Amino acid sequence: MLTRIEALKQIIRRVNEQSCVISPLGYITRDLFAITGDLRERCFYCMGSMGSVIPLALGVSLARPPVHVLAIEGDGSLLMGLGALVTLRRYSRGNISLFVFDNRCYESTGGQPSQPDGFNIEDVCKATGFPTYVATKMQHIEEFFQVREASGKQSSVLVIKVALAPPSGRADGEPGEIAERFSKWLCGTASTMSP
């Protein structure tokens, strides 16, 4: 099984001048912050608002259609706002890739279970109509990007099965600066791209 930071590094390798990343509160944002020192302007690190990554990413994607939004969620966080998957299905223009980091628990609060036995979060994603894939190896993440490129612009979901692992240090960015930098990039560089 992949570790969280291994999977994040594999995703970040695919960030280019036309893409941005949005991450959820907790260990994922902490790890993402630790490995994206050179990508600060293209990362929005949520440090609260559990369950808001998908609608936040939807808003960004609608405002800036040329940008490929890489939205990262945890399984527990996704479950907090499942309705957002339906809203995403309704309004997405195809420029969002959703990565669900599935460790089947609320890791940062002590590992309480997030799903019952026999429940698979990917089934929920599939039921909303998104092309949904599952990654258990690094190569599956790369294959996901390759499938997206081959199939054209289409929003899709990759559920990544991740192991429990200690987190990086807390993200020490000031929220207002994170938002201002991210917005400036979106409205500046990103606005000049061709769709």
Add this chain to the structure above:
Amino acid sequence: MNSGEVQRLVDALNACGIKHLIVVPASGLELLYRHFEVHGDCIYATREEEAIAIAAGLTLGGLKPIVVMAQAGVGNTLNAAFTLADAYGIYFPILVCFRGKQDPNIVQRVSAEQTHLVLDALECAEILWDASSSKEEFAQLVNKQQRWIKCSL
């Protein structure tokens, strides 16, 4: 809201360059939704905190949205409003529509009474939409980045 009041609200939003309406539908605002479906962008969210996050994303992308909701949705918004919109300094107005303390639905009366207390604590402004000056009043509130604005349905 009657059609005249809705039209004043539409005029006020247009004057502020707001073309994106994010809503969890509330009774009494059908004319507003219809206007934005035709003349702008009307996004129906499944829950109020989802509406807040969509509006935050649109704002980060350089657009000017407004979130409109019934009073019963205020409680649902608070985590997203505090830890996303407020904490990151992402401004857009949130318009809360009250069905009134005389609503025939008794639980909505309780909701209206309690939610007024919450919005008072949040220093919510109020617009009646019953006069032509409502448009300028709204523009002034948006200019000073007033987050919470309430009105009656």
